[in-house]
Amino acid sequence: MKRLIWSYGGGIQTIAILTLVAEGKLPTPELAIFADTGRERSSTWEYLEEVAGPLMERLGIRFEVASHDLATVDLYAHNGDLLMPAYTTDGKLPTFCSQEWKRQVCLRRLRQLGYGPKKPVVTWYGMSLDEIHRMSDSRLQWHSHHYPLILDVPLRRIECETQIERFGLPLPRKSACWMCPHMNDAEWQEVRAHPTDWAKAVALDEEIRANDEHGGVWLHKSRVPLAQAEFADKEELPLFECADSCWT
Numbered sequence: 001m002k003r004l005i006w007s008y009g010g011g012i013q014t015i016a017i018l019t020l021v022a023e024g025k026l027p028t029p030e031l032a033i034f035a036d037t038g039r040e041r042s043s044t045w046e047y048l049e050e051v052a053g054p055l056m057e058r059l060g061i062r063f064e065v066a067s068h069d070l071a072t073v074d075l076y077a078h079n080g081d082l083l084m085p086a087y088t089t090d091g092k093l094p095t096f097c098s099q100e101w102k103r104q105v106c107l108r109r110l111r112q113l114g115y116g117p118k119k120p121v122v123t124w125y126g127m128s129l130d131e132i133h134r135m136s137d138s139r140l141q142w143h144s145h146h147y148p149l150i151l152d153v154p155l156r157r158i159e160c161e162t163q164i165e166r167f168g169l170p171l172p173r174k175s176a177c178w179m180c181p182h183m184n185d186a187e188w189q190e191v192r193a194h195p196t197d198w199a200k201a202v203a204l205d206e207e208i209r210a211n212d213e214h215g216g217v218w219l220h221k222s223r224v225p226l227a228q229a230e231f232a233d234k235e236e237l238p239l240f241e242c243a244d245s246c247w248t
């Protein structure tokens with residue numbers, strides 16, 4: 001029988017799942033695993049420490065951080081390509097970081113913990129009903145994917161917010177890296193309101209341009225240095241938990 005694992009993303013859908021477990025509407029997973037990219041927004045850690053962590057403890061869910069040390073690459077691939085979906089003069093780079101910093105890192109950590117062909121798992125992912133197109137099969141026999149917010153308790157993202165509020169928890173902020181180019185202006189404004197995260201994002205934006213040999217790369221869609229970017233006052237938060245096509 002496959003063991004039940006939960007990929008903890010840290011955003012709205014993740015916390016909706018947690019409240020559904022607490023209400024007995026979903027079974028209790030034996031382990032929640034969170035990929036630490038080393039660049040996760042501070043608000044995600046704060047919510048984990050103050051709200052989600054204590055509830056997981058009360059429910060008996062073991063929480064594991066998959067460290068960024070388990071990634072084999074950081075900002076750049078072995079061939080020198082930038083792995084983040086940064087803006088270029090005429091487009092945007094692929095989101096390889098999500099695979100390298102999240103998916104692969106979690107799988108390596110699960111193997112370290114003894115899961116594998118002799119101890120197979122089914123892993124929950126937090127995509128909600130409005131993200132049905134993001135469902136995928138695993139290529140590994142010992143590791144299958146499951147989507148409780150699509151298959152077991154179908155909820156749209158907005159309904160996940162209602163579920164969290166009805167349960168009585170505060171809504172978490174968007175979960176993503178503090179420099180994620182997939183962020184919209186509302187999210188960039190949240191990062192800017194956190195001086196430590198903002199300073200690191202501004203420095204990284206400069207760093208990737210200093211290392212670039214292809215005409216320029218930028219974190220913000222306006223293709224100006226992040227420190228000079230102007231953020232629109234009103235922009236809807238996106239529908240998806242981990243921006244655009246990030247893995248969790």
Ligand code: SF4
Pocket residue numbers: 037084085095097098101102175176177179180181182242243245246247
């Ligand atoms: S949040 Fe953004 S930068 Fe971080 S891993 Fe996902 S896509 Fe990459």
